[in-house]
Amino acid sequence: MKKILIIGGLIMILFSMAKAQNADALRVVNSALQALGGEENLKSFVSIYVKAKGIEHRSADTQGYKPDSETTTQHEEILAVFNDGKRLVYEYKTGRHDGTTRWRRVIFNETQRIVADFTTKSVFPAPVRFPSVDRNQDARRIPHTFLLEILANSATLQYLGAKDNQEIISVQVPSAKAPIRLYFDKNTNHLSKYEYTVDFPALGETTAEYFFENYQPHPKLKWFPTKQTIKLGGKIWRTMDVEQVLVDSNEAKTLLELPPELEGFLIPNGTVKEIAKGVYLVYGLSGFQPMFIEFKDFVMAIEAPAAHPSLEETPVESIGNVNAISEEFIAKIKQTIPNKPIKYVVPTHYHSDHAGGIRAFIPENSILLSTSGNKKFYENFAPNLKVETFTNKRIISDGERTVELIDVGANPHTAENIVVYLPQEKYLFQGDLFYFNGEATFPPKDRLTVMPFFAEWIKKNKLSPTRIYGFHSTLYGTMEHIEKILEMKK
Ligand SMILES: [Zn+2]
Structure with missing residues (x-):
């Protein structure tokens, strides 16, 4: 009994010590907020916009020319943080030591994270869920917004002590390891630095430090640090001088829009694009790019997409309606070509991501065209679907439009696999035989058995197709890429 009382008492003491620690840390945070105009004042702003310019010291982050010597490049950036916890824009333009430049704008709007690249002229939108980890990581670069976030996580605050005229606290932000x-700073109550340890690629356990220095008066934010430095493992990675700090500005609002010169490069998910007369690709249909082709009296759908469930999970994660993605595909076809039946559906091969949605085509009375080795498989899976098979090649033509369905035969991916060739346009569509997702990643290292096969085929x-489209790519490859693969093989 006595023991229990002693242990209980100890726990009580530890608990109240922790509480006191937390109260001390909270006092520090509140003083810091007060020094910047107070919580209420800061919460009343819609946006904070910061423009800065500086120098990046490459190699500190294992991205330079040699590990033991630094190269420096110019860096410019604009950060606009909105108080709603959602919207944020970060645009940066930074040199690389090889003379090239990274120039990107990352936009978080209410529903998407859009990465727009000014150099490669590409715009990639992806749906985003809030709270977004990526978004909040960027927002911490402004002390005012970071302090508000810390206040919202005050239950995790710890007072770590005082040293060199600095009071030190810690906070655990959601999702951080x-x-x-x-x-x-004990005199000004300003946030002067924050740091954390990270297992940094190629450096190992490293401390990342963010310094806020040279605070200057600001009409709305009271004070703002005009010099910011980021260090990695004690080495300076980037120094920046702040040139402009705006509150609730039009500049911040404008940044949320895509720059006009990049507007044409944005492809929102589920967009139907006519890539040649009567030839359509659906971009980003749950990550897939199926094709459909218009004939005089009917439509041909290429692929019957479905999501592949994750078998590691027990029970297998419910993917809901297996036909959902193909139903959406059919709806896109009907919106585009309202008055013609989908006479044919042609999965390139039997894999579930390409053919798992074929039952969605039963109500359309579509005929499934396939190679003979898959006949039994399809008849089992969709007994009510009419299946017609062919060997080697089948040509569908109505006099105006011709489509060649060609079986590439046994290949490293499957025993049979259909490519769709449009002889008039010289376009080719395929699934899992060729991957092109941009020059930087071509050829993808994990596809080096099937791609040489395809190039030789x-x-x-x-x-000699002028464009090679793929179910898993938003971009198309060309004969140049085929040559590159053949060259590699030699
Ligand atoms: Zn496949």
């Missing part, structure tokens, strides 16, 4: 330590069959 380790707590972040924050340093506050193209050569052997004397095809």
